[in-house]
Structures are given as C-alpha cells and as structure tokens.
Amino acid sequence: MGLYGGYVPGFSRRAFLGLGAAAVGGGALGGCSGRRERALTVMTWEGEFDEAARAAAERALGLRVTRIDPDLTRLTAMITAGSPPDVVRAAGALDTPFLVARKLALDLDPYLAASSALSADDLEPIGDVWRFDGVKQGAGPRYGLTKDYSQDAMFWCDAEVFAAADVPLPDAAKPLGHEEWLDLARRLTVRRGGRTRIHGLDVSGQGMFVQLMGATAAEGGSVFSADLARVDFSAPEATAVLGWHLAYMDARVGFSPADPNPDGWPFPAFQARRMAMATAGYWFGALLDDDPALARAAHLMPAPLFGGPRVSPCYSGIGMWIPRACPDPDAAWAFFEWYFGGEPARERAVSGFGLPALKSLRSSLPQGEEFQRRAVAVQEAELPYLTVLSFTPYARSAELEDIVTRVLRKAHAEGLSAGKTADALNTDMNAVLARGRDLVG
Template sequence: MSDNTPAGAAPQLSRRRFVQGSLMATVLGGTALGTSACAASVNGGGSAGGGGGSKTTLTVMSHDNELDKKTIQAAEKALGLTIRFVQSDDIKLNAMLAAKNPPDLVRGLGAVDAPYFAARELMTDLDPYFAKSTVLKVSDLDPVNDLWCFDGHRQGAGPRYGMAKDYSQDQMFWYRTDLFDAAKLDHPSDTEPLSYDEWLDLGRKLVKRRLGKVKVYGLSATALGNFSPLMGMTASAGGSLFAEDLASVDFSSPEALKALKWLLEYTKADMGPNVVNPNPDGWDWPTYQANRMAVAGDGYWFGGAIGGDPKVSAVSRFAPAPQFGGTRVSTSFTATGYWIPKGAKNKDAAWKFFEWYFGGQPAKDRATSGWGIPTLKSLRSQMPQSTAFQKQAFQVQQRELEHFKVLTFTPYVQLAALDAVLSQTLPQMVKSGTPAGKVADRLNSLMNDQIAKGKQALG
C-alpha cells in the first residue's frame, strides 16, 4: 500500500489523502531545537509498558482505510496488544498533545510533519530504539526515512523521529502509449528526463477539447497539491523556496520564479486538473483509467492501481521526473509513516508495533503489492517484476533512486496553510492575468506572514 490516495477511495488506495488537517499552529508549546547527526543516539528515551500482566492498550491515530480491522486484528494477535483506533484528525491530535494525553502512535508525513512537531519537542527520539533493534537497522533504511530526521535546522540530520511505511518519488509520471500513438508523439525516454518545458508542451499536444471543455486531460501535474511540486521544481532549478533559516519563502528568486511561471502557464493552459479547474473525479486514477488522461504526474505508487487493470497496464509506462536544469532532483512529498509522541504512555509497546509493521509481514506485503517503494533496502527486490508492465516500472524506478534528495520543510507552519494560500490566491490572479512577479510578491507577503506568526508562537 502507499500513502497518497484521496478520501473515498477503496481501502487499498489509501495513500493520496496526504494534505492533513487544519491551519492551526499555535495551540502547542515548545522551545529548544536539538542538534545531532541523523540516527545518532541522543538520549535514553524513556518508555512505559503495559505492566500488571494485563494486555497493553495501544492507541493509534491513523486512517481507517490504512489501519483497517484486518490489520488491527493481525497486530493484536502478533503483538499480544489491544489496539484502540483513533481516526486521523489534526484538530484532535493537537488537542490531545496540548492536553498531554496523546496517542501512542500517530500516522504522519515525514516530509512536512517532522520539522513541525520535532521543533515543538513533541516527538520521541527513536535513535535509542533503532540502536537496540534486531529487526530495524539504520543501515537498512532507505534514504527517504531521513525526511523523518530533523536537527532543528534541516531534515536529513539530527534525531530520527519516525519511519516511512512506503513511498514514491512524486514527480515521476505515468503515460498512456495509446494516446501518445494517436497523437503521433514519441514516447518519453525510460532513462533521460524531460525538461519541464518539454513536459508542458506534451500536455498541450495531448489535451483534447470539445465545445470548449476538456475531454481528455493532456497532463496532470498537481495531484499532490501545489506547494510541494513548486518546492521540487525550484530545487531542480538549483534553488530553494525557503530561506536558509526556514523562516520565509521567496518566490521572487530566479529559480522559484521559474517554477512559479511554469505553474501559472500550466494553470492558464487548462490542459489538466489545476487550482482553477479541479478534476471532478477527485484524483487521477478514475480519469486515467477511463482513457481521459494522457499523462499522470504520480509516483511509483500509482502503478498499484494501473497494475490491477490489465487493459490499462498494457498501454501504460513509467518515466523519470522532469527537470528544470542540471541539478537532477527527484524527491518524495510525503514519506508517510508513523511517529511516537514524546508524551505517549506506551512507548515500548509502540516500538513493538513499529518493528512488526515496518519490518515484519506487513512490510513484506506492501513491498510485493506495487503500491509503493519499500522503505527497507533489503525489501526492494520484492517489488513486483512478473509482468512486462511491472518490469519496465521497476527498472525506471531503480535508476531514479540515485536522484532522490531530501528537501527541508519549514518547522514554523503546516503544509496545509501554505497550500491554502495558493488555492485562495492563484485562481483570481490567473484569471486576471496578473504578471508572475506580482503573483510572487503576493505569495511572499501572505506566506511569510503565516510563517512569522508560527515562529512567534513557537518562541
């Protein structure tokens, strides 16, 4: 399984619900930001077990289409625990944390949640647990797990606060060969990435309209929101959306402005789902399956859906992430997994769940499903390779791994707040033809105000 499926999808499609919750960031306290090398043991990390001979009750906050009844029953049987399920909800989580009565395990997005909660000293440093584990070895962790490390300044360094369950490099894309052939277009290379300009040009050539309305989308480029793709595009242009201190964004820098202009052009062209004209299907798969989308900007996980439909998989191929310049970057926007709150009452029991879920049979089942890249390197060989479709996707994905890069997110505000600014600002500015420079100025003003408030609240 993977971690980006939208609400309302079938239980196994549980990954795309990735934008968590609300915009509040001031309910929580916290001050100091620790520093140390990623995966280095920093402190003793206390824990509380069940005790008394009775079964420990482990409270887990997750999505019910990921941690379903079958998985809960298997965990209870394997671990000798009772699991109390709590539906994921940012408002509820922040209230539980503020009341010092948090869940024992929380589903989260390492790419954007780790800095926010670690900066508030709300996450358990897991280095001591990894150091003692015979199941989960740091040397076996895929580099995507470094998105769960935060040293107070950047991700990829400092204590390890969580682990991803599976992942994708989210700017890679799938395409339908039948629609390319009908348009008499060459298929994208399996080895050499397209430029973003080439990708946009393909979208223009592949879109089909009838009576002024889109009949077939040429390109879907913002299936994971708008801010995260802009981060990735800016990085591939050689820059960063965030300032060095992570306390501001700058859409006016040459690299970020290049990415913003691309997004504005994509939106104006109305060649695919966008912030002005969203996909009525809610996500890419129903549209792609119905032969109404030529290019789906979704990572490896999307192949799990494609592989379940023989007719669609026969005409589908996978391609490397497009790039803006010589700095080839292919990152993950989510790295969805679990973390243990610092105030959790059953940390040892939560770690047992960690080992079972991330290193036991559930991890093996996820690896063979095609719904994401396993986050233990030792399980990569278990990724499906039995069909021509699976072999092509596996080979493209294996080559892409060397271009993975950790991109640091700000600890001062949650992703939902920044995506909300884009959703509220871009439609009017696109419709009015506002120049990119003025759009950049407006985004800088609105986002930096939110970030400043979050920094002030953090103290």
C-alpha cells in the same frame, strides 16, 4: 490600550488542561481512564491498517490494539488531554519539522540502535525525511519511520492516448525538459465545447506547494530561506518555476487551482483514459493490477528536468511517529518493529503500492508482469536522484497549500506576471511563517 498582552510564564498546554480539570471539578476524576485495560492506540487510516492487520498486531504484540481515524481535532484534543495516541500517522517530508519544533515527537534513535528487528543501515535514504536538526531536514535525530514512498515528481504516460494523438511516447531513459513537457501536454489535450475530453498533463495531484517546492529545487533554488523562517518566490529560480506553472494553467492542459480535479488525484481520470500524463510517482503501480488494458498502456517516466540539477524528491514519505507523552513507548516501538520491519512491511512491498522503505525489501517489488518490470526499471534508475528537501517547522503544509492555491487562482484569473505572483505568495506566506516563529521559534 495595548492590544497585545504580555508574556505569561507557565501558560502552557498543561495550563489549558488544568483549566479543563478545574471546570469539571478538580483532578478528582483524573484516574477514571485507568479503569479499563490499556490498549495501544494507533491513529491511521483503515486502508493502511485494516481490521485483519489490527488483529494480527494484537497477536504479534500480545496487546489490545485499537485504531482511530486521523483527525487533527481529535489528535489535538487527545494531546491536550494528556492522553495522545501511541502511534500517529504523518507525512515525514512535510510534518517532521513541525512536530519537532513543537516538541511532540519522540526521538527514536535510541530505540533504533537497540533494536534487533530494524537497523539504521537497512533504512532507505527516504527514511531521512524523518530527521531534523532544527534547520535542516535529513540531518539530526530521527523522529519517525517511513511506511512506503515514491519519488513523486515522476509521471505516468498513457501510451494509447499518445498513439491516438499521433505523438511519440517519451524515452523513459532520458528525462524530459520542462518546456518540451508542456509542449507535449498541449499537443495531447483534446477539448470540445466547454468540456475537456483528454487532459494532456496533470501536475496538481499532490498539492501545488510541494509541486512548486520540488520544481524550484530542480531549477537549482529553494523556496525556503536557509533558516526555513521565510519563503522567497522572488528568487530567480522560484520565479522561473512560477512562470512555467502559470503557463501551464493558461494552456489549460490539466487540473490546477483554477480548474480543480473533482477526484482529488489523477488516477480516476487516468483510469478513465482521459489523461495522457499524470504526475503521481510510483503510486499507480499496484492499482494497475486490476486493469490489464490500462497496465499495458501505462509507462512510468523519470521526473522532468527544470533549469538545474536532476533531482527527484519525495513529497510525503508517509509513516508514523510516537508522541513524547506516550505512556508506554516500548510498546509503541514494538508496534513499529512489527509494522515497519515485520510481515506488514513485506506485504506492502510485494503489493507494489509505493516503494518499500527498507533496502532489504527492495527486491520484493512485484516484477511478474511486463508493466511491473518496466516500472521497476525506471524506478531503479531514478533512485540515485532522490533528494530530501527541507520543510519549514513554522507552518502546516496545508496552510501553505491553501495560500498557494488561492494566489495561483487569482494570478490566473487576473493574468498576473510571475513576479507579481511571487510578491503575493511572499507576503501571505511570510505572515504565516512569522506567526509560527512567534509561537515556537
């Protein structure tokens, strides 16, 4: 008996919906949702679109606007039911190919071309993470806009922790080499008994997969094959990067899959003055406002060098997309113009929480304080090295993160070599990618 059934034409998302409808008594109830006044539904976090912003959006657009929390199950259910949210939050750098391959996102080029509030020329290069032509990210139609971003491989130093360890602060004008970086981390780490008092360095805060992906690009290679359908961690560049990260885990200088950060990201430990260097991009900027002592000690540094070209990618590029099934894309686009080109965009830029995605707002970054000027100067010098890396359309980033964490933990526990670790990563990830390709390829 064959386990795999044949292909059934027309067995589509709509067919699932049809099944649901049949079970509930046919399409007779289909029109029920039309009873209430239609509202523009925005799926995003409260932190990025709070109650005041929602009210402001209603005033600006003359529409009822509701917000729902991002939740994969909810999104999937809404799309399956044929009533997706009008606007959905996502990370452009990781999600664009996935959304495009599933034909979920609306091509925004025509809207952008016709818009008076937003223009393609004013978009920072980071906007390109939302473009995908099928094999390359950064080219082809545009499927979303970036809210704010950061060059996430950049890291912060706590000058006081450096001083206490009698280690000189690195030069912000000159990127560190990766060996030197790990060396510093070792010298800065303080342990007592089983507890780590001071972490020398954290590179795990944004996820290990993107960390490996970025570092491999900085080594001159790529974790994905040219058609994005496979990973190859056995290529010399990727293996070298894996070796460095295994050494980082062995050195126990900071959080990693073998020693997860209970806070989920490095800021709390950095704020508690328990971390000397934290890979986090520009993001700490706005959070330092409330803590003057910490702000004085916090220095932003360029992304470290690996063996290849100087690159400084963005690992998320948070923004929004509009589902193709959105019943009123014009209203959704009006929301885009307001959220990405209007008052909210200016407010975000002024707060210093991430870098603005519009060139015209770049000068609005806060520079009133010494620490702000210092960070902006380093950031300005880093911008030319921004690189858009291509992510695969055949897997969710979270699934690859799941695998990388499990494999690295095992590699650390069993003392596996970089080559063996690469083999394990290739096997597990390529199985996932093959499945994804089977589904949408």
